[in-house]
Amino acid sequence: MLRKNPLKQLDLNLLRLFIYIFELKNLTHTAEALHLSQSAISHALGRLRQALGDELFYREKGELHPTLYAKRLYPTVKQSFENLEQIFQTNHLLSDSKLGELAQQSFATLTIAMHDEIELIVFNKLVSQIHQVLPNCQITSSRLNRSALAHELKVGQLDFAIDVARVVDSEIVHQPLLRDEFVLVLYAPNFAAELANEPTITQAQYFASQHITVSSRRLGLSIEDSLLSKAGWQRQSKIRCQHYATAFQLLKQDKLLLTLPRQLATTFLPPAQGWQILDLPIELTHIELHGYWHQQQQVDPLYGWLRQQIFSAFQ
Numbered sequence: 245m246l247r248k249n250p251l252k253q254l255d256l257n258l259l260r261l262f263i264y265i266f267e268l269k270n271l272t273h274t275a276e277a278l279h280l281s282q283s284a285i286s287h288a289l290g291r292l293r294q295a296l297g298d299e300l301f302y303r304e305k306g307e308l309h310p311t312l313y314a315k316r317l318y319p320t321v322k323q324s325f326e327n328l329e330q331i332f333q334t335n336h337l338l339s340d341s342k343l344g345e346l347a348q349q350s351f352a353t354l355t356i357a358m359h360d361e362i363e364l365i366v367f368n369k370l371v372s373q374i375h376q377v378l379p380n381c382q383i384t385s386s387r388l389n390r391s392a393l394a395h396e397l398k399v400g401q402l403d404f405a406i407d408v409a410r411v412v413d414s415e416i417v418h419q420p421l422l423r424d425e426f427v428l429v430l431y432a433p434n435f436a437a438e439l440a441n442e443p444t445i446t447q448a449q450y451f452a453s454q455h456i457t458v459s460s461r462r463l464g465l466s467i468e469d470s471l472l473s474k475a476g477w478q479r480q481s482k483i484r485c486q487h488y489a490t491a492f493q494l495l496k497q498d499k500l501l502l503t504l505p506r507q508l509a510t511t512f513l514p515p516a517q518g519w520q521i522l523d524l525p526i527e528l529t530h531i532e533l534h535g536y537w538h539q540q541q542q543v544d545p546l547y548g549w550l551r552q553q554i555f556s557a558f559q
Contacts, residue, residue, distance in 0.1 A: 256546055257400050258292045259321050262300070265289065266318050269307045279415075279540055284399040354381060354550050357388040357396070358406040359460065361488055362533070365511050366406075370557040374550065381550075397538040403547060404554060408467060409532040415539050421558045422533040424505040426468060428522040429492075429513065434499040439520070445501070447525040454482035456491045456502045468503045471529050479503075488512045505531050533558075 264274040271289070275282045293300055296317075301308040310318065354374070358367075363385050374381050388405060389396070394413045396402040412418060428450070432439055438449055445453075459466045465473060472479060482500060485491055491502050492514055509521050535554060541547045 256544055257541075258288060258295070260325065260544075261285065261288050262292060262314075263318070263322055263325060265301060265308060266310055266314065269309070271308070280398065288400060353384070354404070354547075355384045355386060355402050356404045356406065356554070357386050357393065357402050359388055361508055361512070362406050365507065366557045370554060373553045373557060393536065397536065398540075403537065403541065404551065405536040406533060406554075407536065409534045412536060416536055417539050417542065418534045418536045419555075420532055421535045421555060422507070423530050424507050424533075425530050426471075426503055426524055426528050427506045427509050428524050429495065429502045429504065429509050430500075430520050430522070431495045432518050432520050434495075435520075443520060443522065445522055445525055450501065450525050451477070451479055453480070453501050454499065455479050456494055456500050457481045457484045458486070458488055458491050458502070458504065459484060460486050467531060468528070472526075475526070475528065477526065 261274070261278070264277055265271065265285075268274050268277065271282055271285050275285045278285070280288075289300070296313070298313040299311055300314045301310055303309075367385050371383055374383060386402070388407055390407065390410075393402070393405055393407070394416055397405065397416060406421060409418075409420070428445060430445070435445070438445060457466050457469065469479070469481070482498075483491075483494055485494070488502075488504065488508060489512060492512065494500060495502055496518075503524065506521070513519050513521065535551070537547075537551065
């Protein structure tokens with residue numbers, strides 16, 4: 245069978261799977277060893293077969309046996325993983341040159357789930373950092389789906405996710421990425437009377453005003469509304485939209501207030517006169533963004549380095 249270059253479809257998790265199946269000769273035992281469901285293993289094996297253009301294993305007398313191509317492939321793949329493990333067991337950091345050398349042997353892919361606004365803040369910087377060392381790394385940003393997040397991380401559809409701090413499954417590892425305060429944004433010409441004496445909005449003015457809520461969800465409290473509710477407050481939301489760029493357009497058209505994290509405000513605020521970023525007139529809990537990944541990736545050296553780049557991009 246004619247095989248195209250498989251590197252663009254492979255990642256280290258698939259090659260690790262290949263090693264386990266080759267040695268254990270059983271999908272159930274492989275699933276147990278990798279702490280994955282058997283359906284996830286079968287799905288990953290299907291991806292590996294498609295990428296390599298070979299069946300790799302066939303079933304005979306209750307066992308999986310390698311094809312001729314798999315037998316030729318195994319020694320090289322096994323040795324590559326042993327080299328990676330040896331490097332990281334020495335507790336020495338990988339140099340950029342050594343990492344680049346490893347990347348030529350095993351093509352890396354990175355799929356990250358995040359909200360659109362987070363993508364605009366950090367994705368360009370992250371791609372630039374990674375491609376300086378791993379120019380062939382395939383990096384994909386995808387929409388965050390909270391209800392499916394744990395499953396997608398577990399089966400390898402996602403490598404990493406960025407979301408607000410929240411309770412997750414015990415198999416999911418997470419660490420803080422960013423802590424930010426909420427601020428208030430308004431279009432000053434619409435609040436001339438309120439800002440006549442000093443550039444502030446009082447607590448009474450805040451709750452008497454109409455607000456814009458930005459959320460990708462059709463129903464439910466936004467993050468800031470949830471925090472306000474926990475503190476015993478409730479604001480008047482007149483408009484709900486999905487993107488901050490839309491919210492800024494609406495702020496110019498009507499007398500409305502927008503509450504959002506400071507970093508988002510400084511990133512998305514239009515470059516024109518009349519805009520004001522003000523401190524909130526109330527004490528509101530800071531927002532925390534966390535990075536999420538599955539525990540099975542903890543021992544993967546290359547993905548450990550990729551995670552470091554994600555955390556670095558938020559500094």
